[in-house]
Amino acid sequence: MEQLVAVLGRGVVAADTPLLIADDLGFTRGDGCFDAARLVVGAEGKRVDHLERHLARFARSSALLELPAPDLDAWRALIAEALAAWEVPGEAVLKLLRTRGPERSGAGLTELLTITAASDASAARRGVRAITLNRGYASDAFVDAPWLLGGVKTLSYAVNVAAKREASRRGVDEVIFVSSDGFLLEGPTTGLLVAADDQLWATPTEGTGILPSVTIDAILDEAAAGGVGVSRALFRAEDLPTSQGLWVVSAVRGVLPVLELDGVALPHDPAVTARLAAAAGF
Template structure:
């Protein structure tokens, strides 16, 4: 990824009355080395992040992303990110994005080992081209996540509901999916409950209702899924959050993986079982997701 813009943030803000945080930002060369060798984000993946889509200079769903960043910080015992400071950082980064699709990444790390202060930075880069995934669709395979559906409540230290930098397992799952002849994976709990994809939420259409797994702490609550459900309801279509047994995948007549950068990718096969691609509906959903949204 060719980074176009980067800045670091002083994440320790004690004055809640201020409304300008420009003096807490430092613009850095995105191509130059910037992190200490003792940085815990690189040593241990000890940090959190968000990826915000940018369409023609407009950052999408910023409030939802900042709310999830704060949620991840609570789960990981990191300092609470100052919403106003991070929002301004997003605005500054977006102002340096050109026309087209970009991605802004927000990163909050525990910092350098044995130092008390966290580190934080924001980057902007052109987004990958997902046009083919959005139109022709993707094939997925189901993979056992290795935890049962009650794991998050029983073992909160697993951080299953946080968007952490520890993405080695997620990337390994995608590689395994490709070894099996698919494009992506769909995690299933060890007791047979549909969860999420490694980097996306899943939406299933069953008997005319658009269903996504309930955000019980076992999965990330997807910002794009939230936006898609708003659009669906505005069109008078039924939506539902619920526990989805893996057997319901056989009842699905259409399905999508949705995320901030890829947007809506129709699933054309699950475990090599073909699934219809509702081309017209998917095009309308992606047109909405490509429109400016706050």
């Protein structure tokens, strides 16, 4: 089994079961949200990293899209049923999806989850090369524009996927979006973490439209509990060569040190990466 599918109200179904009506707004307009977490199956059993934080973000995305609040108890039960049926050892991606449903009124939401075996991220966890790409808006563009859906994990991912294709064309591993006024924002599927002045820094979410990162928040909480200074600030690419390191952080792939950005080598301490990864559960 390489993928498992489960539907809210129905439970686990065959992975090739047709589930979308042709005019489903998630399919035709990207009108919906999702969240994704790492599932690990090993000798100690099965676990989903930071599940409650992911569920909270899923609910927040739903609220900002003005969807009905998700029944989180029902989602927890569906996740438990799916986990019981998933026996593939190693890492996998648990993805929760909600759409506004078919365009015809009264048809109800589409709500389902998938579990898919994860790609091997071991090489990326040792270090990646990245480029910056202009995201096309200023770092404060979302301050007074809630209709831009800043901080919502929507299904509208065409730009994110196009950016990853551009990275592949340029022969690098990752992209970091930059605002039109020159500040580093986030990656297409990652958040940013910077070490500087013996502190850890994340990108501010207020006004920038950045998706709050579950994994970065977990790292910052662990660091603060251990007495490390944590804060949020905007950085430019030219600030990084004199920093203590830059990481792109994914809930599924982990804490990936950026060894080179736009052809410029960046500092990297593998011991620090190991501590950050452990704080995130990797």
